[in-house]
Amino acid sequence: MKIALIMNDITIFGGVERVVANLSNEFIKCHDVCVISLYSTNNNIQFHYSDKVRIIKLFKFQKIYLKSTKNPLFKILREISRPFVRMINKIIDKGHIKRVKNSIKNLKPDIIIDNTYDFINGGFFGNDQCIIKIIHAHFDWYKKLDLNGFSNLVLLSSQEIDRYKEIYPKANFCVIPNFIPNIPNLNTNYSQKVVLSMGRIEKTNQKGFLRLIDIWKLIQDSGEFNDWKLHIVGDGDLKEQIKTKIENLNLSNSIILKPFTKDVESEYLSASIYASA
8 A cells, every 4th residue: 555644844853743754664564655745944854764765855945934023114014025925925835736746646645644734735636545634733723724625634632623523524533642653661750840841942833832931930930849940842933032031031040941852752751740831
């Protein structure tokens, strides 16, 4: 059986990227597997893939996103440029869609597993393949998208399944939590006064790091847990903003920012509590 997994960017660190690598390495034991990465921001693939997995990187560039700003002049310029950016993004999308369709046409997979957030629509591919959409974020992120082209939706937990069923009553739903290839033999030492939060630190991510810092400020102001530390592990375009917020709230002594690591097990074992806001 031929399986094609589609993802946004195979060259960045993140939970989705780890999941696609894990799935690919398991599927390849019994099936032909190809991973289609829409973009390749960096040169290197960040997670390990079996040599038997075929990898296709389609594009070197992504759509243009207008960043928010507090500068009044930049706000005006941003609004003036918005129609032009929208037009350019439509042109980019058409090119992307064409190349994705061509890749699927050439591969002829039996199963397509889509892991993108907002690019792929199930209607792209017709009815020749089984098409599965894995929902990697919470409902509020996906509710603005049209998932009607997908007849098979996989959720990571049953918490929001009723909300999806209300909008997509004809879809087939299945709950499959993310897995890890190996079960660790070690247990954390719960006497460690460390709270851990980990993930890609970007505005499009759903980890809630900025809210977590506000919560941590309340905890520190209470005076009851001043001997505890918060470790935030990850990288992304929001990291400088987070660093500035930590400094402005005088939390530099209790919040430690660490770069993203492939050795997530060591980070988990170094903490007593995992937090996600």
